[in-house]
Amino acid sequence: MRLIISVLLFSSILLAQKPKLLLLKVYKDQNITGWVMSEKLDGIRAYWNGKNLLTRNGNIIHAPKWFTKNYPPFEIDGELWSKRADFENISSIVRDKKPSKQWKEIKHYIFEVPHAKGGLFKRLSSVEKYQNNVIKIVPQIAIKDKKHLKQFLIEIESKRGEGIVVRDQKALYIDKRTNKALKVKTFLDKECRIIAHNGGRGKFKGILGSVTCVMDNNITFKIGSGFNMNERKNPPKIGTSITFKYQEFTKYGKPRFPVFLRVREKSVVRLYSTSKSSIISIKKKN
Numbered sequence: 454m455r456l457i458i459s460v461l462l463f464s465s466i467l468l469a470q471k472p473k474l475l476l477l478k479v480y481k482d483q484n485i486t487g488w489v490m491s492e493k494l495d496g497i498r499a500y501w502n503g504k505n506l507l508t509r510n511g512n513i514i515h516a517p518k519w520f521t522k523n524y525p526p527f528e529i530d531g532e533l534w535s536k537r538a539d540f541e542n543i544s545s546i547v548r549d550k551k552p553s554k555q556w557k558e559i560k561h562y563i564f565e566v567p568h569a570k571g572g573l574f575k576r577l578s579s580v581e582k583y584q585n586n587v588i589k590i591v592p593q594i595a596i597k598d599k600k601h602l603k604q605f606l607i608e609i610e611s612k613r614g615e616g617i618v619v620r621d622q623k624a625l626y627i628d629k630r631t632n633k634a635l636k637v638k639t640f641l642d643k644e645c646r647i648i649a650h651n652g653g654r655g656k657f658k659g660i661l662g663s664v665t666c667v668m669d670n671n672i673t674f675k676i677g678s679g680f681n682m683n684e685r686k687n688p689p690k691i692g693t694s695i696t697f698k699y700q701e702f703t704k705y706g707k708p709r710f711p712v713f714l715r716v717r718e719k720s721v722v723r724l725y726s727t728s729k730s731s732i733i734s735i736k737k738k739n
């Protein structure tokens with residue numbers, strides 16, 4: 454019993470608290486006069502609390518010592534990123550508990566200094582002297598008008614970028630979801646949890662055809678696009694939370710044209726009922 458208590462206490466020390474960070478809302482043609490924009494990097498969100506590098510959920514990122522050697526003594530927030538359309542590679546590098554030589558591919562692109570005073574540029578100015586081969590400040594571009602915004606979005610997405618972020622540069626730091634920082638994409642994205650695997654037909658016979666998902670409002674739907682062949686042969690487990698993109702919601706609340714993007718960080722498998730309509734493995738179609 455004493456040993457179990459000691460292990461539990463040790464584990465609780467290792468677990469970091471979920472940091473309170475700025476989160477984005479969605480751009481819906483709001484007034485963005487005087488705002489700035491930047492590319493939305495499709496990597497792993499990484500928060501430096503002055504001592505440790507953490508994920509958005511507060512999990513330790515096991516970066517090499519050389520990577521964080523010259524980090525500032527204050528908080529910084531950004532994205533661990535290498536290049537566009539490289540999320541799977543970034544994720545495998547960053548989530549490895551034993552850091553590999555591949556960390557040399559990664560840089561930390563900073564877009565915030567949490568809880569610092571002043572507007573966005575004043576906050577980011579404190580990071581300038583710490584820029585090196587690892588730490589980079591995300592460039593911010595003044596928005597001329599909505600046409601300028603649209604042109605920049607088209608440019609980024611044509612280069613396989615995820616989208617852009619628009620921000621009120623005068624706004625003080627806010628450690629929650631805010632309408633002063635918005636994501637702009639030609640599609641929307643959301644999270645859901647897998648509750649069933651559905652077998653495929655034709656070239657996908659014998660492997661995954663689609664997954665049945667449930668959103669936090671209990672609406673269920675299927676996703677059959679976006680999976681590569683390896684993911685179809687080894688699909689995300691039942692109970693896994695995933696991110697998908699879609700165009701809009703139907704009048705019944707289901708996403709139109711959902712496409713699988715990625716497995717969410719630290720997905721937790723939950724238990725469901727064991728009725729006939731509950732979780733099953735690959736369902737064969739006749």
